[in-house]
Amino acid sequence: MRFGYCTSCRWEVRQREKRGNICAWAHEYVCNPGSWVVLDTETTGLGGDDEVIEIAIVSSSGVILFSSLIQPRDIHRQDLATHIHGITSDMLRTAPTFPDVLPTIKTILRKYR
Numbered sequence: 001m002r003f004g005y006c007t008s009c010r011w012e013v014r015q016r017e018k019r020g021n022i023c024a025w026a027h028e029y030v031c032n033p034g035s036w037v038v039l040d041t042e043t044t045g046l047g048g049d050d051e052v053i054e055i056a057i058v059s060s061s062g063v064i065l066f067s068s069l070i071q072p073r074d075i076h077r078q079d080l081a082t083h084i085h086g087i088t089s090d091m092l093r094t095a096p097t098f099p100d101v102l103p104t105i106k107t108i109l110r111k112y113r
Contacts (some may be wrong), residue, residue, distance in 0.1 A: 005063055006007035006055050013091050014022065015024070021033045022025050027061065028108045029060075030060075032060075033061055034059070034061065035058060035100065035112060035113050036059065036112055036113060037065065037108070037109070038042075038057070038060075039055070039056075039057050039059060039109075040055070040056045040057075041054065041055050041056075041059050042054035042055075042081075042084075042085040042087060042107045043081065044072060044077065044078055044079060045081045048065050049073045050081075051070070052098060053066060053069060053071075053072055053080065053087055053092060053095075053096070054066070054068070054069050054070060054072060054085070054087060055069050055101070055105070056068075057105065057108055057109070065108050066104060066105060066108055068095065068096060068101055069087065069091060069092055070092075070095055070096065070098050070101065071093070071094075071095040071096065072092065073094045073097075075089055075092060075093060076089065077089075080092075110111050
C-alpha cells in the first residue's frame, strides 16, 4: 500500500483522474465553437498500406469546409473497402490526388487548434 490505497484502488483513482482530464479537455473544445474542426476520412482499408479515398472537414458549427473524393495511387487496386463506404473505382477516376488537395487541407487546418 502506498498513499493509503491498495494497488487496485490506486489504479482506479488514476483512471478516474484520467477520465476527468479527458472530460475537461473535451468540455473546453465543445464550449469554444469555431476553434475546432472534425476531419472525417474513408480509406481503402485498415492496413498499413491503405490510402485515404475521401476526406471531409467540418467546422464545430456544422459548416462543411472541405469535402472531396481522393484518387488512390493505384486506381485499379483490388480492395477499396467498397462494401463498407460504397466508394467505387469509377467514382475515383476523376477525383484529385492527395497531393492535389493537401495545400487546401493545410490552409484550412492552420486556422484551427
